[in-house]
Amino acid sequence: xxxxxxxxxxxxxxxxxxxxxxxxxxxxxxxxxxxxxxxxxxxxxxxxxxxxxxxxxxxxxxxxxxxxxxxxxxxxxxxxxxxxxxxxxxxxxxxxxxxxxxxxxxxxxxxxxxxxxxxxxxx
Numbered sequence: 414x415x416x417x418x419x420x421x422x423x424x425x426x427x428x429x430x431x432x433x434x435x436x437x438x439x440x441x442x443x444x445x446x447x448x449x450x451x452x453x454x455x456x457x458x459x460x461x462x463x464x465x466x467x468x469x470x471x472x473x474x475x476x477x478x479x480x481x482x483x484x485x486x487x488x489x490x491x492x493x494x495x496x497x498x499x500x501x502x503x504x505x506x507x508x509x510x511x512x513x514x515x516x517x518x519x520x521x522x523x524x525x526x527x528x529x530x531x532x533x534x535x536x
Contacts, residue, residue, distance in 0.1 A: 490521070
């Protein structure tokens with residue numbers, strides 16, 4: 414009766430388990446500022462090492478957790494982009510802000526050097 418060697422299969426399963434455990438710990442979301450994000454059923458998790466612009470319900474703007482005026486957003490975000498070395502910027506905007514403000518902020522993000530904007534949504 415032939416004996417089936419399970420060692421190789423067990424090694425593959427453990428490697429896959431370790432890979433998925435390690436890769437899921439890198440997915441983080443900045444939760445420091447209370448923002449009521451709009452809901453989306455097709456949203457994907459984003460990495461936490463991306464420059465983040467947050468627009469709160471009272472129209473205050475934050476770059477990396479530090480409040481900035483709308484006129485100072487470009488300079489602050491440009492510094493954040495250079496520090497992190499990422500051109501993809503995450504926009505966390507409260508769902509109650511005006512459409513005009515969100516478009517102005519997205520335009521300022523592109524002016525600061527952001528090549529793509531990832532719009533953050535709730536879970």
